[in-house]
Each structure stands twice: as structure tokens, then as C-alpha cells.
Amino acid sequence: MPVLLDLMTKMVTAAENRRPTAEISSFRTPLRASVYGERMYQQLIADYTATTTNWTLARLNTLTAGLTGAELAARFIKMENDVIDTAVTAWEKRINVLSAKTSADYAAHLIKTGGGTLTLSGANTYTGNTEIRGGVLRTGVAAALANSPVSVAVSAVFDVTPSGDASVAGLANAGTTTLADGIAGQVLTVNGPWDGQRGEVRLDVAPAPAKAQSKDGAVAPKAAAVIADQIVITGSISGTTLLSLAGEVDPALLVGVPLITSTQPIPVGSFALSAPISYLGTSYSLAIDGGTVTLAAVPAPVAPQAVPVMGVWGLGALSGLLAAFAAFFSRRKRFLNA
Incomplete structure (x- = not known):
């Protein structure tokens, strides 16, 4: 203007x-x-x-x-x-x-239709909605959609992997939002409301590079930590989002690593795994603690205590013992009455 x-x-x-x-x-x-x-x-x-x-x-x-x-x-x-x-x-x-x-009069908007792929290679300044109704919309730079709320329709894909980190002004996800490109550690910041709409979010997880404990190499390198892509939300959270984790890591090392963080308490049931995770006999699920979603091990169920069962010999011995007690008390009674 x-x-x-x-x-x-x-x-x-x-x-x-x-x-x-x-x-x-x-x-x-x-x-x-x-x-x-x-x-x-x-x-x-x-x-x-x-x-x-x-x-x-x-x-x-x-x-x-x-x-x-x-x-x-x-x-x-x-x-x-x-x-x-x-x-x-x-x-x-x-x-x-x-x-x-005013700026509101120049909001403008973007609607992506069709089955092709559209890459936004520059930082856009429009503040209207970005609707992904079909195909794939990619962010080529981190600020490609920083001023726009994004909605992803069923079967559509919002791909932020080319830009590394990215930010949007809100997200309504009924399709797929992906950070998964084999490089863990990327961050998608949602500066606005998050509406799950049963859509899927794909994140990468990977071991971090090992770090030596000393410069002379006398001490063995410290075991590598695990890093993960992350979603940061500053607005309200509603609906349900299915979370998919990609990467060859021991889930036990991923326990406690933030996957979703929010400035507000995250409602129970807002995030769930898209598929069960089980490794070496241990099952894992998502845990919500205040404004953080992490992976957590599911405690193994407590096995019920077995009730002893007497065999034939045990029942015979018990019967003999009861008979002996009965005879003893009978003789004692006759002795007292004499």
C-alpha cells in the first residue's frame, strides 16, 4: 500500500x-x-x-x-x-x-489446489489464510508463511523440510504436516491456535553426535544423546493430532525429550502416536506434562499371584492331619469327663 x-x-x-x-x-x-x-x-x-x-x-x-x-x-x-x-x-x-x-484491508490469501508441489521461496507479507486443499505446499525459507495461518486439508501435505526451521501464524491440520527429511532438530513454531483435526505430524529423531569427555582422548566419548524435531505452540490447542516418529534410535533414549512444547497447558488427548511403538519388550506412548509432550515407557502390567493348588497327596495328608486332631480332642474330652 x-x-x-x-x-x-x-x-x-x-x-x-x-x-x-x-x-x-x-x-x-x-x-x-x-x-x-x-x-x-x-x-x-x-x-x-x-x-x-x-x-x-x-x-x-x-x-x-x-x-x-x-x-x-x-x-x-x-x-x-x-x-x-x-x-x-x-x-x-x-x-x-x-x-x-488498514493492514486488514490488504490481508490477501493463498489457496493451493491440485496434486502438484508449490514451493514458496520468499518471505510473504500477506496476513490472510493459506489453504492447502491438495498436493504439497513447501516453505523454501523460514519466514515464508510467518504472517499467515495455515490449514491443511485431508490428503494434502504441508512440508517445512526445505526451510529447516519455520513459523506460521496458526495451524489447522486435517492432512499431513511434515518435518521428516532425515535431519532431526528442526523446529516449527506456531504463533497462534493449533487445531488437530485428526491430522498427522511427522517428526525426525536421531542420535546426536558423540562428544568427548576430555581433549586428550583419555576418557571414552560420552554416549550420544537423542535429538528430535519439535513443534512449538504459543496459542490455544484443540482437536487431536497423530504423531509419527521417524528414525533408528532406541526409544528408551528418547524418553523425556520434548516433542511438542506449548506456552499453555496441553489438554489430555491432544496428541497420540499414529502407530504403537514397542522395542525389546517395552511399549511406549506419549505423555503430557503441563505444556510438554514427550515419549514415555508404559509400565508392564503386574502379573497376578498364583493360588497354590493341592494335589492328591496333599489332600490325603491334610485329611489325615484333620483326623488326628479330631481323635486327639475326642480322647481329651473323655479324660476330662472321667
Whole structure:
């Protein structure tokens, strides 16, 4: 908008500067500055001086016959000024309309349709929605969609891998949003609301490079940590999002590594694994703690205690023991009664 206003203002100024003036006494000099051109005026003068009747010029006023050269020049100058005044007034009116507009009036939007791939290689400034209705939309730079909320339709893909890190002004994901390109550690920042809509988010996980404990190499390198792509959300969270992790790492090393972080508490059930994860007999699921989603090991179920079962010999021995107790108490009773 500022560029357009500046251009229009310069055009108005140029029109003002081309306005003929009646202060020039000669006939040809003011016409030389005319927007119609000297040659046309010379022909008009020739035609005018050859007639004795009133005649009318297109778009201009009626000229009466018998005017002197100076009078005719002054009349043409006035006609020129009237035309310029009309144009300047129209342009100034348009400038006033544009000046009253706000950024919201220039929101604009982008709709991606079809099955192809579109890569945004520059930082866009529009603030309207970006709708991915089909195919793949890729961010070529981190700020490609920093000012725009993005919605991903079912079967559509929002791919932020070419830009590394990226940011958007909100995300409604019914399709697939992917950071998975084999390079872990990328961050997608959502500076606005997040709506899961049962869409999928794909993240990379990978071992971090090992770091030595000492410069002389006397101490063995420390075991590599695990790094992961991450989603950072600063707005509200709704719906359910399915999370997919790609990478050959021991899930046990990934436990506690943030996958999703939010400035607000994350509702229970907002994120779930797209497929079960099980390794070496241990199952894993997503755990939500305040504003963080991590991978967590699922405790193994407690096995029920077995109830002892007596065999035939055990039952026989128990029967004999009960019979012995019965006989003992019977003799004792007879002894007391004697």
C-alpha cells in the first residue's frame, strides 16, 4: 500500500507541474508544454482561423469564432487546466480512499489446489489464510508463511523440510504436516491456535553426535544423546493430532525429550502416536506434562499371584492331619469327663 500511494502522489505532482500557465504571452510557448502537443495545436489553429463559425473540440469546451491568438491560447490553457483539475481530483480521491485502509484491508490469501508441489521461496507479507486443499505446499525459507495461518486439508501435505526451521501464524491440520527429511532438530513454531483435526505430524529423531569427555582422548566419548524435531505452540490447542516418529534410535533414549512444547497447558488427548511403538519388550506412548509432550515407557502390567493348588497327596495328608486332631480332642474330652 505505501508503494502505491507514493506512486499515485508522484503522478498527481507531475500533473500539477504540467499545468499550462496564462502568464506566457506568446502563443506557441504555452502550447509546447501542453499534454496535447504543439503540432496538434498548430493544426487546430489553422482549422480555427479558416472558419467563421463556432465549433467544438472533443472533450473540451465550445470555441467562438473571431478570437485573437492570445485569446485562443488563453482559452486552450483554461481547457487544459480543467482537464488536469478533473484528473487530479479523481486521483486525490483515490489516494484518500487508500490512505484510510488498514493492514486488514490488504490481508490477501493463498489457496493451493491440485496434486502438484508449490514451493514458496520468499518471505510473504500477506496476513490472510493459506489453504492447502491438495498436493504439497513447501516453505523454501523460514519466514515464508510467518504472517499467515495455515490449514491443511485431508490428503494434502504441508512440508517445512526445505526451510529447516519455520513459523506460521496458526495451524489447522486435517492432512499431513511434515518435518521428516532425515535431519532431526528442526523446529516449527506456531504463533497462534493449533487445531488437530485428526491430522498427522511427522517428526525426525536421531542420535546426536558423540562428544568427548576430555581433549586428550583419555576418557571414552560420552554416549550420544537423542535429538528430535519439535513443534512449538504459543496459542490455544484443540482437536487431536497423530504423531509419527521417524528414525533408528532406541526409544528408551528418547524418553523425556520434548516433542511438542506449548506456552499453555496441553489438554489430555491432544496428541497420540499414529502407530504403537514397542522395542525389546517395552511399549511406549506419549505423555503430557503441563505444556510438554514427550515419549514415555508404559509400565508392564503386574502379573497376578498364583493360588497354590493341592494335589492328591496333599489332600490325603491334610485329611489325615484333620483326623488326628479330631481323635486327639475326642480322647481329651473323655479324660476330662472321667
